[in-house]
Amino acid sequence: MLEPVMFTGGLYKHDLIVELVEDLGGYILQKNVAQSEIILLILVPSEDKAALEALAKELRGELVRAPLAGTETAVVTPTLAIHHLPHTACDIAEYLRRHGSKTNMMGLARGVGREIAQINEYETALINEHDAAVFIYGNFQECIKHKEKLYQNISIPVVVTGGPQIDSKELPYAFDYVPSIGRVAHRAKKATEIGTLDRIVEAVGRALDKTRASIAKDPLTTSPPRIMDAVREQVPDVEFSYSPLPIALNLTGVRVKLPYSHYKDDVAAVKFDEGVRLGEIATIRPSQMKDYILVRILPSSETGFVF
Template sequence: MLEPVMFTGGLYKHDLVVELVEDLGGYVLQKNVTQTEIILLILVPTEDLAMLQSLAKELRGELVRAPLAGTEVAVVTPTLAIHHLPHSACDIAEYLRRHGSKTNMMGLARGVGREIAQINEYETALINEHDAAVFIFGNFQECIKKKESLYRNITVPVVVTGGPQIEAKDLPYAFEYVSSIGRVAHRARKATEIGSLDRIVESVGRALDKTRASIAKDPLTTSPPRVMDSVREQVPDVEFSYSPLPIALNLTGVRVKLPYDAYKDAVKAVTFDEGVSLGEIATIKPSRMKDYILVRILPASETGFVF
C-alpha cells in the first residue's frame, strides 16, 4: 500500500529524499521548486514511512499526508468571469492543491443563469477525464437546484458547493453538497470559511475513496504511478513539455502532455520489466485537453493479469 505524502523543505539536499523514495520503491509524483524551497508530492510504501519521516526531520523539512495526491480534480464554475473568480473558485482550487490534488479550473461557455444554463458535450467529456469534479454555484437555492442539468450526465463524482443549506435528497445527482461557500467578493480568511474549504476537501476525499473502492473490486492491470515512471524513462521528450506537470496522474491512468499524433506510438511501445507493452494493457486515445495523450489502464478482468 502506498501512502501519499507531501514534503516541503529546502532545496539543499532534497536529492536525498528523492533517492530514498526511489530506493523504497515509491514514486515522486510532482516536484515544484520555488526559489530555495521545494515541494515534493510522493507516494511511499506505508511500512517505510517512518524512514522518510526521520530523513525529513533531519533535513528540517515538513512531511504531511496529502490524501488527494495522484488525483486530478476539475473545479468548475459557470463561467470564468469576475462573478466567480478569483475568490471562491481560486480558494477552492488552491486548497485542493495544498492537499495534493492536481486541479484544473474550468469555466463553462454558457453555464450562467437559472433558465439558460447549459453544458455541451465537449465540456462534459473533458470533466469526465478527471477523477472528481467540484461545481461552484451561488447563493440562491432555487438556482442551485435548477442547475442540476449541468452535471446530470457527468460520470465522475460531483461535489456541489453553494451558499444555502440544501438537503441531499433535493440534489440526487450530486455526490455531496457542501453549503456556506456561495458567491463571495472577498478571500476566504475567517475560520468558518476555512472550515468550509476543509469540508470540500473531505467530501472530495470521500468521492475519491468511493472510486478507489470500485476500482479495487476489479483492480487495474498495473498502477498509474508505475506507468508514469516507465513513460518518463522511455519517452524522454516528455521532460521537455512546457507543462508544469508533464505527466498528470489519474486514478485509472495518466495524461501524457505530448502531441497525440507524434507520440502515440512511442507511448504505446513503452515496455515493462514483465515484458508487456503499454499498448497491450491500456487504451491510448487523444485527450479532450489540448492535444494530449490519455492513457487508461485496463482492469484485470480484461487483460487477465495484474503486475
C-alpha cells in the same frame, strides 16, 4: 500500500529525499521548485514512511499526508467572469492543491443564468477525464436546485458547493453538497470559511475513496504511478514538455502532455520488466485537453493478469 505524502522544505539536499523514495520503491509524483523552496508530492510504502519522516526531520523539512495526491480534480464555475472568480473558485482550487490534488479550473462557455445555463458535449467529456469535479454555485437555493442539469450527465462524482443549507438528498445527481460557500467577493480568511474548505476537501476525498473502492473490485492491470515512471524513462521527450506537470496522474491512468499524433506510438511501445507493452494493457487515445495523450489502464478482467 503506497501512502501519499507531501514534503515541503529547502532545495538544499532534497535529492536525498528523492533517492530514499526511489530506494524504498515509492514514486515522486510532482516536483515544484520555488526559488530555494521545494514541494514534492510523494507516494511512499506505508511501512517505510517512518524512514522518510526521519530524513525529512533531519533536513528541517515538513512531511504531511496529502490524501488527494495522484488524483485530478476539475473545479468548475459557470464562467470565468469576475462574478465567480477569483475568490471562491481560486480558494477552492488552491486548497485542493494543498492537499495534493492536481486541480484544473474550468469555466463553462454558457453556464450562466438560471434558465439559459447549459453545458455542451465537449465540456462534459473534458470533465469526465478527471477523477472528481467540484461545481461552484451561488447563494440562491432555487438556482442551485435548478442548475442540476449542468452536471447530471457527468459520470465522475460531483461535489456541489453553494451558500444555503440544502439537504444532499434534494440534489440526487450530486455526490455531496457543501453549504456556506456561495458567491463571495472576498478571500476565505475566517475560521468558518477555512472550515468549509476543509469540508470540500473531505467530500472530494470521500468521492475518490468511492471510486477507489469500485476499482478494487476489478483491479487495474498495473498502477498509474508505475506507468508514469516507465513513460518518463522511455519517452525522454516528455521532460521537455512546457507543462509544469508533464505526466498527470488519474486513478485509472495518466495523461501524457505530448502531441498525440507524434508520440502515441512511442507511448504505446513503452515496455515493462514483465515483458508487456503499454499498448497491450491500456487504451491510448487523444485527450480532450489540448492534443495530449490519454492513457487508460485496462482492468484485470480484460487483460487476465495484474502486475
